Structures are given as C-alpha cells and as structure tokens.
Amino acid sequence: MTDILAPTEVDGPAAPPAKRLFIKTYGCQMNVYDSERMADVLRPLGYAPTDTPEGADFVILNTCHIREKAAEKVYSELGKLRLMKLDKAAAGGGAMTIAVAGCVAQAEGEEIMRRQPAVDIVVGPQAYHQLPELLTRTARARGERIGADFAPNEKFDAMPAMRGVDGPTAFLTVQEGCDKFCSFCVVPYTRGAEWSRPVGDVLAEARGLAAQGVRELTLLGQNVNAYDGLGEGGGVWTLARLARALAEIPGIDRIRYTTSHPNDMSDDLIEAHRELDALMPYLHLPVQSGSDRILRAMNRKHGRGKYIDLIGRIRDARPDIAISGDFIVGFPGETERDFEDTLSLVRDIGYASAFTFMYSPRPGTPAASMGTQVPPEVALARLHALQALIVKQQLAFNVAQAGKTLNVLFEKPGRNGRQAIGRSPYLQSVHVEDADHLIGQIVPVRIEHGQQNSLKGRLLGA
Known part of the structure; x- marks a missing residue:
C-alpha cells in the first residue's frame, strides 16, 4: 500500500477535489451522445463522472418523451433524488x-x-451547452428553465473541440430534428425542425475521435438519412457523400447510421452500401406497421409496398445486409386484420432484430385524440405475439452465423479470464476467449454458435 503524502509548500497547493457528476440517460442513442457532451461541457468546471447518484454534487436526468412510462420513470427517479x-x-x-x-x-x-421542488434546472435538448452558465445562476436563485429556443448550431458551436471517449466506438450526431410529423410522435415538438451539421464540423469531430483510437462511428439523427449539411467548399452534401468522406479518415474503419426514414433512403445512399466497405451491412429502417390503413393514420407518407420494394433494392445492392426495424402495435383503430398485415410484413422481410412497442398516447400529438383507442389488454397480446415472431427471426439469424468468419471489433474485456467482447458487422456481441489483448483491434473470428442476443467465436488458429 502506498502512502499519499500531504503536499509541501514546494509542491504548491493541493488541487481541489473533483466535483462529482452523475448522468442518467433514458431513451435513444442521441441521448447517449448528448449525455457524453454534457460531461464534456462540465469537465472544465471540475466535474468528474461518478457511477452513482449518492453523494453526487450534480445529477442530470437526460430524458426521453417517446413513451409515457419513460416520462413517469423520471418523476419516480426525482422522488428518490x-x-x-x-x-x-x-x-x-x-x-x-x-x-x-x-x-x-x-x-x-x-x-x-x-x-418536484428539488429540481434546480430544466434544460431542453437544444440548450444543454448552457449548463455551465445555469449552474452559476442556480447558485444565486433556484428555478431556471431553458428550452429549445436556441438553434442547434449554437449548441454544437459551444461544445469543446475534444471529446472524452472510452473505447473504439463512438456516436456522432450529424442531424437533429424531424419534419415528418408522424401522428404518434413528439419529436418534432421537442427536438424541432430538421437541421444538419456542416460537413466541416462533422469531419473535424470525427478526426478528433479517430486520434483517440475510435475505429467505428455511428452517425446519429432523428432522420439521419435526411442529412443535407453544407459542404466545406459550398453546396449540400448527402449522407452518402458524408459517409464516403468519413471513410477516408485514417483509423475510421467502420461506419453505421441510425435512425432512418424510408422516404429518405436515396439512390446514392443505396449505392454507397454497394460500394463502400466501411459502411456496415446492417440497416435500421423503421416501418412501424404492415398495414397501409394504419400507415396512413400514422402519417408515415409511405405504404407497405414501397417499403418492401425499398428493402429489395437495398438487398440487391448489398446481399449480405441485415435489416432491423421499429414496430408499434395497438395504434388507434388497429384491427386484427391490420395486425395480421404487420405479422405478414415481418415474415416477408425477415428481420435480424427489431424494436417493438405498444402504442402510448403522447399529449399534443394527433393520435392522442383519435377516438378509437385499442384496449390495453388487446394491444399487449398483440405485442407479445409480435415479439415472439421477432425473437424467432433474431435467433435464426444469429444461429445462421455459425461456421462463418466475421471481422470483429473488440471493445471491452469479458467476465471470464482473458475473454473479450467485440462487435460483429451485424452489431451482434461476440464473446471470444483469450482475446483481451486485442481490444481496439478488428480481427477475423470464426463463429462457433449463435444465441438469442450474442455470438460465441474463436480466434483463427486458436
């Protein structure tokens, strides 16, 4: 055990102890990115992350409003805090x-x-760059509220150039907001209109991440494939062009993006999946329902047939691509026939994974006032039936990887001995023994068997 000596006058005064920062993140990957950036903004003020809220000096709940239960969980957590x-x-x-x-x-x-009077600061998703100022003001008077009446570019302009990262993968927000106004969704009201970061800013952040050892980037946006950022030399860039430029950054070997809308799946993006090796063969493309009638009520602005045709074109360009999706069951007015249309779509497409939700009315959205709400017990039964089908497809996809050799990006140590956990091109967790020395590297792995949520493999020659 090493004794820690008190500093002498020669050493200078002791550094003040770090203030403890706890951030709890709810919801999507964009919230994960935002939480990381909040920590970056607060780091110069002496805040260091802690794993527990007990005794923390500053606690932030970074919330999601998509589901009703998520919002109620926030109030429950605030009571404990x-x-x-x-x-x-x-x-x-x-x-x-x-x-x-x-x-x-x-x-x-x-x-x-x-x-909840214990809350000192309420800050919207476009204004968290104001946290240092708000902390100063809160020290004088409780009750600050800053909303989304700040442009997203102000937020990104205020972010520190250097991000703190931990591991070889990172999220990178390139687009925010939504103009689609699906009838069930609050995002246009909470995140605002669609806005894309300038190309130069995205590339600069990506270069900084690569310099810290990041090998895989996941580009984030509410409608990420609607990206139309201003290029460095003028003109508007598409997501496909941005992906090609990112792939040229030394060290960046893998690129993913989420979440996409079928109506923004452009020809050049499909072609990028054909030509760009760095673009991983995994696409999250939500459809929400397999019923044309429900898709119209959702204001999705596409039908079942267009979605199926689109998946066919994408698979023609990249035959090994895996498809993920989002589904909502129990949407107002959904009949058994509508739900059967959803099940048949899932069977026709064959998903590697999917997120399934029971419809939850959000105040202020058009769907919340629709008069034909589905009884909760009916919606729950449909959710269970859909989940059973998705689980079956996901397991089949994972089992089918057995015998293949996949390039795995090792991310972190496993629980057992020298085991390491990596990420396949299809976003599956891969557990490999005697691989802890390979963290941060992309290595061929022979897949031995697949399970519901992960794969097990071995190093070639092992």
Whole structure:
C-alpha cells in the first residue's frame, strides 16, 4: 500500500477535489451522445463522472418523451433524488444540484418544476451547452428553465473541440430534428425542425475521435438519412457523400447510421452500401406497421409496398445486409386484420432484430385524440405475439452465423479470464476467449454458435 503524502509548500497547493457528476440517460442513442457532451461541457468546471447518484454534487436526468412510462420513470427517479439531496445536506456534504434535461424537460418543464421542488434546472435538448452558465445562476436563485429556443448550431458551436471517449466506438450526431410529423410522435415538438451539421464540423469531430483510437462511428439523427449539411467548399452534401468522406479518415474503419426514414433512403445512399466497405451491412429502417390503413393514420407518407420494394433494392445492392426495424402495435383503430398485415410484413422481410412497442398516447400529438383507442389488454397480446415472431427471426439469424468468419471489433474485456467482447458487422456481441489483448483491434473470428442476443467465436488458429 502506498502512502499519499500531504503536499509541501514546494509542491504548491493541493488541487481541489473533483466535483462529482452523475448522468442518467433514458431513451435513444442521441441521448447517449448528448449525455457524453454534457460531461464534456462540465469537465472544465471540475466535474468528474461518478457511477452513482449518492453523494453526487450534480445529477442530470437526460430524458426521453417517446413513451409515457419513460416520462413517469423520471418523476419516480426525482422522488428518490430529492431524499438523497436532503440526506447530503443534512450530513454536511454540501448541496446537490439536480437538473432534468432532454425531451421531457422540453415538453413538461413547467410541470416538472411544479411537481418536484428539488429540481434546480430544466434544460431542453437544444440548450444543454448552457449548463455551465445555469449552474452559476442556480447558485444565486433556484428555478431556471431553458428550452429549445436556441438553434442547434449554437449548441454544437459551444461544445469543446475534444471529446472524452472510452473505447473504439463512438456516436456522432450529424442531424437533429424531424419534419415528418408522424401522428404518434413528439419529436418534432421537442427536438424541432430538421437541421444538419456542416460537413466541416462533422469531419473535424470525427478526426478528433479517430486520434483517440475510435475505429467505428455511428452517425446519429432523428432522420439521419435526411442529412443535407453544407459542404466545406459550398453546396449540400448527402449522407452518402458524408459517409464516403468519413471513410477516408485514417483509423475510421467502420461506419453505421441510425435512425432512418424510408422516404429518405436515396439512390446514392443505396449505392454507397454497394460500394463502400466501411459502411456496415446492417440497416435500421423503421416501418412501424404492415398495414397501409394504419400507415396512413400514422402519417408515415409511405405504404407497405414501397417499403418492401425499398428493402429489395437495398438487398440487391448489398446481399449480405441485415435489416432491423421499429414496430408499434395497438395504434388507434388497429384491427386484427391490420395486425395480421404487420405479422405478414415481418415474415416477408425477415428481420435480424427489431424494436417493438405498444402504442402510448403522447399529449399534443394527433393520435392522442383519435377516438378509437385499442384496449390495453388487446394491444399487449398483440405485442407479445409480435415479439415472439421477432425473437424467432433474431435467433435464426444469429444461429445462421455459425461456421462463418466475421471481422470483429473488440471493445471491452469479458467476465471470464482473458475473454473479450467485440462487435460483429451485424452489431451482434461476440464473446471470444483469450482475446483481451486485442481490444481496439478488428480481427477475423470464426463463429462457433449463435444465441438469442450474442455470438460465441474463436480466434483463427486458436
């Protein structure tokens, strides 16, 4: 055991202890990215991440408003944090500042402040770059609220140039907001209109990530394939052109993107899947329903046939591509026939994975006021039936990888001995023994067998 000596006058004064920052993230990958950037903004103020809210100096709940239960979980968590805040103050540990960020903050800021007095700051998803200023103001007066009345470019302009990353993969937001106005969705109201970051800014951030050892980038956006950022030499770039430029950055070997809309799946993006090796053969392309009638009620602006044709074109360009999707069951007015149309679409497409949800009315959206709401018990039964089919397809896809050799990007140590866990081109977790020395590298792995949520493999020659 090493003794830690008190600093002498020669050494200079002791550095002040780091302030503890706890961020809990709800929802999508964009919220994960935003949470990372909040930590970056607060780092110069002396805040260091901690794994638990107990005793933290600053706690941020970065929230999601897509599902009703997600919003209620925030209020439940705030009740627990209120008690921690009181305990910390009573023990003489100083103040705990509590902030609610993200989409629930944007949509329900006034309600949050009314329901939970322990909250000090409410900040929308376009304004978290204001956190350092808000902390200073909160020290003088409680009750700040900043919403999405700041342009996204102001947020990104305020971000530190250097990001803190941990591992060989990273999220990179390139587009925000949505102009689609699906009748069930709150995103256009909480994230605002579609906006794309300038190409130069995206490339600069990507180069910085590559310099820190990042090998795989996942490009994020509410409608990421609607990207239309201003190019460095003028003109508008598509997502396909951006992906090609990112692939030329030394060290960046893999590129993914999510979430996409079928109507923005352009010809040049499909062609990029054919030609660009760095673009991984895995595409998340939500459809939400297999019923044309329900798709119209959802205001999806595409039908079942267009989606099926689109998947066919993508598979023609990249035959080994795996498809993922999103589905909502129990949408207002959904009949058994509509639900059967969804099941048949799933059978026709054959998904490697999918996210399934039971419809949840969000205040202020058109679907919330539709009069033909599906009874919860009916919607739940449909959800279970759909999930059973998706689970069957996912297992079949994973089992089919047995005997193949896949390039695996090793990300972190496993639980057992020298085991390491990596990521396949299809986004599956791959567990490999005696591979802990390969973290950060892309290595061929022979897949021995597939399970529901992961693959097991061995190094070639092992």
